[in-house]
Amino acid sequence: MLLFDNIVKNFGGVNAVDQCSFEIPAAGITGLIGPNGAGKTTAFNLIAGHLHPDAGRVVFDGHDVTQLPAWQRQSMGLSRTFQLPHEFARMTVLDNLVVAADNRHGEKILNAIFFPGRGRVRSHEAQLHARRTLEFLEIDALADELAGNLSGGQKKLLELGRALMQRPKLILLDEIGAGVNRTLLSKIADKIIALNASEGHAFCLIEHDLDYVAKLCSKVHVMAQGRLLMSGSIDEVKNDERVIDVYFGGGKYQEST
Numbered sequence: 001m002l003l004f005d006n007i008v009k010n011f012g013g014v015n016a017v018d019q020c021s022f023e024i025p026a027a028g029i030t031g032l033i034g035p036n037g038a039g040k041t042t043a044f045n046l047i048a049g050h051l052h053p054d055a056g057r058v059v060f061d062g063h064d065v066t067q068l069p070a071w072q073r074q075s076m077g078l079s080r081t082f083q084l085p086h087e088f089a090r091m092t093v094l095d096n097l098v099v100a101a102d103n104r105h106g107e108k109i110l111n112a113i114f115f116p117g118r119g120r121v122r123s124h125e126a127q128l129h130a131r132r133t134l135e136f137l138e139i140d141a142l143a144d145e146l147a148g149n150l151s152g153g154q155k156k157l158l159e160l161g162r163a164l165m166q167r168p169k170l171i172l173l174d175e176i177g178a179g180v181n182r183t184l185l186s187k188i189a190d191k192i193i194a195l196n197a198s199e200g201h202a203f204c205l206i207e208h209d210l211d212y213v214a215k216l217c218s219k220v221h222v223m224a225q226g227r228l229l230m231s232g233s234i235d236e237v238k239n240d241e242r243v244i245d246v247y248f249g250g251g252k253y254q255e256s257t
């Protein structure tokens with residue numbers, strides 16, 4: 001589904017991503033883990049098109065998308081959530097989802113001018129889709145609430161809902177579980193598993209809680225200092241000396257590789 005191919009991204013002398021390669025398979029839930037500053041969010045930004053690499057290729061669904069802007073990747077079925085939720089605080093929860101569906105087309109304003117009728121049909125479809133999505137996520141009772149009034153956990157569910165509005169093939173989740181209480185966390189996990197099983201959405205998720213990763217992910221990539229340290233099952237990863245070292249040992253492996 002996605003190939004992250006030998007990518008380099010430098011920020012003023014810091015190689016945030018450094019010749020890093022990995023794949024995200026079409027069916028499945030893949031984990032991306034690593035200590036703070038490993039380059040995980042930067043990798044997501046490069047995959048989604050919010051950043052462009054200095055070298056390397058991003059191939060999505062058989063197409064080289066390295067030079068494409070984020071909205072075009074979205075319309076091809078690539079969707080992401082943000083580590084810090086990006087909701088429109090002064091809009092209702094329902095409208096936040098409707099707007100996310102419009103974003104997918106990247107042509108909203110032109111359509112409104114030239115095809116006002118079509119815009120209305122699309123808007124009606126988007127409203128129905130938004131309500132169904134809120135029901136699925138069990139936050140339909142909050143449809144008319146201003147998004148800014150939601151709890152941290154509810155905002156994470158809203159992020160997931162906004163990603164789903166774009167009818168994605170692949171959804172990137174950046175720490176969707178961070179700061180969320182246990183009950184809501186387990187609900188989000190169930191929703192991800194259900195979406196993967198029934199709708200066939202592929203997921204890649206960044207998460208620090210390895211028990212959560214173990215519950216969800218069949219395969220895990222580990223990043224450290226911008227590089228891919230290893231890939232494997234969660235058990236292989238948890239028992240790998242290099243991984244234990246970058247998390248707990250001060251990173252002597254990184255120094256020597």
Ligand SMILES: Nc1ncnc2c1ncn2[C@@H]1O[C@H](COP(=O)(O)OP(=O)(O)OP(=O)(O)O)[C@@H](O)[C@H]1O
Nearest residue numbers: 011014015016034035036037038039040041042043
């Ligand atoms: N826009 C930027 N400008 C300069 N440096 C950046 C920028 N974005 C990220 N970095 C640096 O790149 C490195 C990787 O950051 P990134 O946010 O990708 O890490 P991360 O693995 O997501 O960490 P965390 O687990 O803390 O979210 C860090 O050293 C960070 O300071």
Ligand SMILES: [Mg+2]
Nearest residue numbers: 040041042083
């Ligand atoms: Mg991050």
